[in-house]
Amino acid sequence: MKSIYLLLITLCLVYSCKEDKSSSENIKKESSPSIKLSSNRTNLNISVLLDLSDRINPDKYPNPAMEYYERDLGYIHSIAESFEWHLRNKKSIKINDHIQLYIDPEPSDSDLNKKINMLNMTFTKDNAKKDYITQTSVLYDSITKLIYKSAIKDNHYVGSDIWGFFKTNVEDFCIDKDHRNILVVLTDGYLYHKDAKLREKNLTSYLTPQVVKSFRLNTSKWKDIIENKNYGFISTKDNLQDLEVLVLGINPDNKNPYEQDVLFKYWKDWLSNMNVKDFEIKTASLPANMDKIIKDFILKD
Structure with missing residues (x-):
């Protein structure tokens, strides 16, 4: 099994380098040494959900400091590296840990889906050798770069059905018994998919800058309006007490000085109403600034 994964990793890296040598230089950093953690660690089950909507389009939303898709790649590296640190500090006999990545809707490219399936990784005492564990971030770095490059090249953005993922898949895909379940x-921060546009009074399955404006949430009275008119996301669950959620990359429309507050309010209310055990919501800061925040969230025990 390990030899097969190492071969696949090598092939992915070769292909990735041919695709774009320069972009990896923007997010690649020296692998950090493993830190010392308690060896009596809870089993981890980490899921990563990608929003591949046009928010990652460098032409539509350019950022000279670092493109938004490159920030995502940096966050993913920190997530995978945290998972590695967790495993390297556990007693081998107690290792029973998972990490996986999801895109909703799934890509139509079957070859790309095969690569995504490679990111569904399970470690037990039988395969958790150091050289295999430390390939986790290598595999995640190379394959996620291919995913983002493919989405940008395809240039056909239909949105990301994050609301639908919580409604239909989060319990089955992201929650395992006797594990600490984390969904990143x-x-x-905006929700939109062409096939998930529901409204129940003032609750919706979507949120866009245009919706924020139409709800008149662009004044200092935004909070009063939300609470008085009961604006927010439609809650799809009320039993996610075994799930922790880390939301990364919030990027509000800069035309509204209160847009970030509105996005945070929508997400906090939604996650709270679903009884998510613990959650944090962060803006699209540079990966170097987010690295500690990500590791602190994942490695607390």
Whole structure:
């Protein structure tokens, strides 16, 4: 099994380098040495959900400091590296840990889906050798770069069905018994998918800058309006007490000085109403600034 993964990793890296040598230089950093943690660690089950909507389009939303898709790649590296540190500090006999990545809707490219399946990794006492563990971030770095490059090249953005993922898949895909279940969502904070546009009074399955404006949430009275008119996301669950959620990449429309507050309010209310055990919501800061925040969230025990 290990030899097969190492071969696949090598092939992915070769292909990735042919695709774009320069972009990896923007997010690649020296692998950090493993830190000392308690060896009596809870089993981890980490899921990563990608928002591949047009928020990652460098032409539509350019950022001279670092493109948003490159920030995502940096966050993913920190997530995978945290998982590695966790494993390297556990007693081998107690290792029973998972990490996986999801895109909703799934890409139509079957070859790309095969690569995504490679990111569904399970470690037990039988395969958790150091040289295999430390390939986790290598595999995640190379394959996620291919995913983002493919989405940008395709240039056909239909949105990301994050709301639908919580409604239909989060319990089955992201929650395992006797594990600490963490879902990391990489998104700008807006929800939209062409096949998930529901409204129940003032609750919706979507949120865009245009919706924020139409709800008149662009004044200093935004909070009063939300609470008085009961604006927010439609809650799809109320039993996610075994799930922790880390939302990364919030990127509000700069035309509204209160846009970030509105996005945070929507997400906090939604996650709270679903009884998520613990959550944090962060803006699209540079990966170097987010690295400690990500590791602190994942490695607390």
